[in-house]
Amino acid sequence: MTLAHAQYLFNEGRNVQAYHFLGAHPQLEGTAFRVWAPNAAQVSVVGDFNGWQGGVHVMHSLGRGGVWEALVPEAGPGSLYRFEITNRDSGAVLTKSDPYARGFELRPGSAAYVVAPSQYRWGDAQWLQQRASWDWQHAPLNIYEVHAGSWMRHADGRPYLWRELAERLIPYAVAQGYTHIELLPITEHPLDESWGYQATGYFAPTSRYGSPDDLRAFIDACHAAGLGVLLDWVPGHFPQDDWALARFDGTALYEHEDPRLGLHADWGTHIFNYGRHEVRSFLLSSAHWWLAEFHFDGLRVDAVASMLYLDYSREPGQWLPNRHGGRENLEAIDFLRELNTMVHGEFPGALTIAEESTAWPQVSRPTYVGGLGFSMKWNMGWMNDSLRYFQRDPLFRRWHHDEVTFGQVYAYSENFVLPLSHDEVVHGKGSLSGKMPGDAWQRFANLRLLLAWQAFTPGKKLMFMGGEFGQSREWSEGRELDWELLAEPAHAGVQRLAGDLNRLYRDLPALHSQDFAREGFEWIDCHDSEHSVLSWLRWGRDGSFVVVAVNFTPTPLTGYRLGVPHPGRYVEVLNSDSTHYGGSDLGNGGAIEAALGEWMRRPANLAITLPPLAVVLLRPVTA
Template sequence: MNPITAHRAEIAPSADDLYLYNEGRNTQAYGMLGAHVQDSGGVVFRVWAPNAARVSVVGEFNGWDGNADPLASLGASGVWAGVVGHATPGQLYRFEIFTAEGYRLVKTDPYARECELRPGNASRIAAPGDYLWGDAQWLQERAACDWLHAPMSVYEVHPGSWMRHPDGRLYNWRELAASLVPYARDKGFTHIELLPVTEHPLDESWGYQTTGYFAPSSRFGSPADLKFFIDASHQAGLGVLLDWVPGHFPGDDWALADFDGSALYEHADPRLGLHADWGTRIFNYGRHEVKSFLLSSAHWWLSEYHFDGLRVDAVASMLYLDYSRQPGQWLPNRFGGRENLDAIQFLRELNAMVHGDFPGALTLAEESTAWPMVSRPVWLGGLGFSMKWSMGWMNDSLRYFARDPLYRRWHHNELTFGQMYAYSENFVLPLSHDEVVHGKGSLIGKMPGDDWQRFANLRLLLAWQMTTPGKKLLFMGCEFGQWREWSEQRELDWGLLADGRHAGVQGLVRDLNQLYRAQPALHELDFEPAGFEWIDCHDAEHSVLSWLRRARDGRHVVVVCNFTPQLRQGYRIGVPQTGTYREVFNSDSAHYGGSNAGNGGAVNAYPGEWMRLPASVDLTLPPLACVVLALD
């Protein structure tokens, strides 16, 4: 008896699953495709290859012999399937595909749950078994969380270069659980965001050239090890976000590209399917099975691994058909426009699925254009993301801070302009990995002046970020002022913390995070204009800005920033109330390496209208510093 026929009932998915998959509406296709260990023994393999003439599974269980275990076509679905009774968990495998033209391809499994450690690229049969999670309370609280009004300070991490063993070996997930998790908690962050840890062949891609959309990178251990890390984070009170890459994939001949001899996951026309800048392929979002693949990938990471959200990479490249293309290098949509209508629909379905199936989970868009309503609900006509990175705030801020303070007076608007659009989206203020690589220099390396001024400017930049409306993101190493650019090939320069100036920056970040979380006025109305009011945004002559942040109950804090190295005494600003204002933060504190100028811990506000407010205070403004005042 033909073994394929004997196992027909076992290998065939349900008709409903196949129908939804072919319709682009199967968000859990990982339960159908890939390699699945059977309770009755053996492994069932299924793969979508609609244009293949013949498909076999090859692996360690059959000597990589394509004649040993052929798969059967499941008809118009395009899926091929079969059971291999002698295959066992842990063994490597691939799919051997003969194209309609008779060419032989050997491909990794698009739905593989584990992969071989680089430089190998085979898929690995994942062992069954459930991880025993200990984060039920976390997930329950997440579902009830009012994230719009909650503090969110994200520590962005590349796990392969945060810290390494003395011999250069990477930390595994369990070692990172013992070191990174308590570090991030101690520094006051609310979330850890991982650069892509979906499997990828090239370290230098930082994970952005993904080949395993369901497999965590084998660099850092097993799937259970990653679950242990996320579980430990949740039990420590930290959320974990995954940087996820649905915008493009690499052209490696063993992976998704030309999967069955045809442009299956991508467009055949390079004007639609090739991203020349990155040398990658662009997903065909209009193909139903591709949509099911990507939706299922997102669902997998949130359900199986308990990630708390997805940072979606390169959204702008998905939205525009002419992204990074010259005239004649792109094709318009059916209405003659430049918008990628299929990608728009996919993103809306993605966000609706995440918010519907995973209460409290977040989606964050890296989107750098003026596309409207990125972070507005789908039912209002938006793309449905929870939040969007504010690339405008980042670019304007870094451009301003790189200027010699002598000339900042002429560029005051680079800091004030952001309030013109600050509430058009739910913004995250990012100081990310992209700003400290490729010759851009480290954050402290961008700062002007001598070493004292550079450290003072960096402390001021970090305070500017923390006191400006929007959620926060900071890349690893920036929290202690690393001098060198980030490199994926080495760990951070932890030895710098022996220098009190670097330790001071680290202490400042910890205290800023604690202040941000403790003061409702600094986070509750991040996305609403009622949470912000300029006191004075016009003092370009002295390069000073002052503003109010307000909580939902009306309580407020006062923020004043002096962007010059000149100490200013007797600087009067208006405030909303009389009384004693405590100086709850001063970036010039000696604790952080500053000159320790300030206001002696508190100032009194006296009645009398000033700057349209009913009271005023006279302040000492430390050089290149931010002070925050709270009413007793």
């Protein structure tokens, strides 16, 4: 592609690989710098190669498209640089970081550095080939959500680098039975406490954990171990740091001028102007960059609801309606559809997952039927209802039975992921285990029950790190997880259960092959609010099925009769009350016989023992 054609597509909003055109590009003669600053009177490259002096390496305009260019012989890989921009109208002089920079110095520094072309040699061709034909809708998808800087640390508090994480995190995730790791945002960000959600480098992996090639090596090692890797990506807003994107050339270039359109008051951040062609090229190119250059297997798109609604978290008078007088952000909708069409078209098998907290229709339906085009959507309703219910004293759960049954009313309206995410263990919300009611035994039994409730409910799965072993303290980005808790039997039992649940979900088609289909789920009884008991069948596409029965109270039930599809022997595949997991070991002796005789409109029935605060999974024995 010629330079002129690349700029033309960029100005049209159709250059999804603008990173080949803009930014810093080392060459034999030096480094070519290009930046979009349409309202500048002059732009210079400043850096450690010219004493940070403006006017030494002045860029020239490439024409009406607003792009400036300079070849700097003195700059090469590793050189620190910024752009000095003089605004055309005010004459104000700004010093800005490169929006397309591929690397930044370690915080608190914020200068970009020139990155040499990658020399990494990938070894995941077979993985990518298999991914292209992966039937993800009918396959198990179980995501381990990780903040790379606080999963595990050195004794002196330093975070692990990517290659060190590869040696520890990958074997752990594989042993626990996860299919994917999802990284909280690793796009460069100046503030640790933002967890990456206030990004300043949309093409730069954070320097906290090593070089870009170190990240490539980590992802390659994940693929070699059979793990996919998803990136939490943030196109919904950007911070106000004066050295970054905000008012980049002295005007509202990436954001809106009017704060009623361009400012997130809740987060103190700017909203991208999705209607501006060059901004769409910027964001689409960022998504393309991570998938093409780092082989990520998909993007979890943050805060989609804040993008879709012009009145998101705003009072009357604080927002502007669209051209039809409505509250929908029409430009953001178009952008999201373009994003999903691009990802699915250019990266077969790659996923896009929306964090969308409202009832917006068809988030995970194709764009050609009017949907937004995401592969999946987080089921925030399931998460909120489940956690609200589990925090209740079991004595009162009978009065709130609908909180754990209502989800099936809408469960198949989208391709849902069931998240127990980082959002639920921060900002004073405590840990998952800390939310559970009762004494110590009941808290751990409730937590085991919650993990099994997630595993056996239709939908793909996501667990934030630490939840799988009952992290006691609220998560903090400033320290590692409390791994020492695994020396305590109760925490070790939760971890063993989490691993067994993950493997059952992965290995039994009845638990994953119809996660998105009504045909995969059938209530046995959803009406027994008096005992706070639920029971259901999960069906596989191959005709296999399992029986799930849940007792949400600490009162054991014996001789509890369930209707089942046919008589015969049913093996107790999992009992969350097993002593192996820290329970009381009340159960069904490993198996139970179902007798012929209609019950609950089914031809056979069995009398089951339901342990306290526990889930039992039964599987029929076939000849």
